[in-house]
Amino acid sequence: MIKTALPFILLLICTLTFAQKPYKGAEVFSKDKVLYGKFEMNMKMIKGSGMLSTFYTIEQGDNDYWAELDIEVLGKDNAQVMSTNIFTDNESGGLDQSVEEIHVDYSLADTFHTFTLEWTPDYIAWFIDGVEHRRETGDVVNHMTVPQGYRFNSWVSCSPGWVGDIDRDAMPSYQYVEWLEYSSYDTATQEFTLEWRDDFDNFNSSRWAKAEWTFYCNEVDFAKENAFIEDGRLVLAITDPSAPSSILEEPIQDYFTTRYNAASDEILVNSLENGKYKIQLFDTSGKLVIAKQTDQSYFSISCSNIQSGLYIISINHNGKWFSQKIFVN
Incomplete structure (x- = not known):
């Protein structure tokens, strides 16, 4: 996820004590990790200035290595922008990052759309409804070589220049996930193989857990009650406790x-x-x-x-x- 001060991004999964945030959000994170593969999911995203709805992968171990792939839909301007991000450490100890905003001529919050993220040793690509919008190759992909967990979250950024001013009147707002499929990648055959599908008929606690933390420049505290299953969908809510x-x-x-x-x-x-x-x-x-x-x-x-x-x-x-x-x- 893009933050306004890169040194603080490593606080993403930190559980240190912060002052209570003004809003509540939700994050659901995986209990396992994967190396390469295809994530395909049907989602209806959040519409509202200041808010984001996301799917992303991240190296979530105890070491200092940072690797992350993002699908982030900005709620402002009718939710017509998807930010596609790659962050990874390089051999010199620096940070490689590649960020590109995808602008579409329809709202990603009015109906469900199928989002796809393909991660291989040779390329990383993003799709919406089967249409490829970005393909990245080169060094930033070559450094993406560690297993990662995967997550959904809905949150509010402190950076109005990026996401717009916070629209409290749009709360509560909801990100819906109808299903998620994961396919592994065979580096020899260069083919994807479907491994599992989650239709979210229930909350699979062997696969998922709910977050109770926050991070720098996030105006929400993640609350377990803001992530729930409803009508066969995973729902991630942004709410205003006041x-x-x-x-x-x-x-x-x-x-x-x-x-x-x-x-x-x-x-x-x-x-x-x-x-x-x-x-x-x-x-x-x-x-x-x-x-x-x-x-x-x-x-x-x-x-x-x-x-x-x-x-x-x-x-x-x-x-x-x-x-x-x-x-x-």
Whole structure:
């Protein structure tokens, strides 16, 4: 990931204590490492100035060697820019980096798109929906020779010159991952072979873990509750913890009905008006426990993974927040 001060990038996976950040984000990281291969994934990215949604690989061991490959979609300007980055150490102890922004004429946040990253000893290439947008060869590829883990994350940068001013009104925002495939690479035959596919029907804890850290110039703390599975998708949320104090002042409008259905263990929401909805469920301490968004006027929220008790449901309809208390039993 691009940061504003390169010496601090090595703090990426550092767990040192930082001052609490103003926002919450999410990161899901792999428990294994791979050397070369193809990552193909279907994702709907985040739209909102200041925010980024990503997939990347990184050397995550105990040594000081740095190697990283990035897919980073900038949320500003209708989410039409993908930053493709390579960072790696070289023989002289310096840093090799190759950064190129890919501009497309459509939003990467309105619908799902298939992103592909191919990593071989000879080239590294990036694709969107099967169209190759960048291919890199040469020294920066030759130095990419260590096994790496792989990660998804959603975060907010402190660099407005790069990502734009932070748009708090766009929060909560969500990165969706419908599926991910990994194919190994045979250096002898120069062919890819599919090894596994994750459809995110559940959170595979043997493959993935959730982060609880931050890094330099990141305006979010990664929170486990901001990464979750919903409707067969991995969701990574960016949220504003200060939002509950303001939205509690606005009651649910008459055209909404909300109720808890004990038989199905769901909160049911019905609206007489069409539009876009963002929904957050908070416990009484103000902690976010569920977040989702939809363009349906009737929808449900599964409560199977939360405890019984009093909650606050907050609904954003076409840019305005409403909320009410609801009991889950």
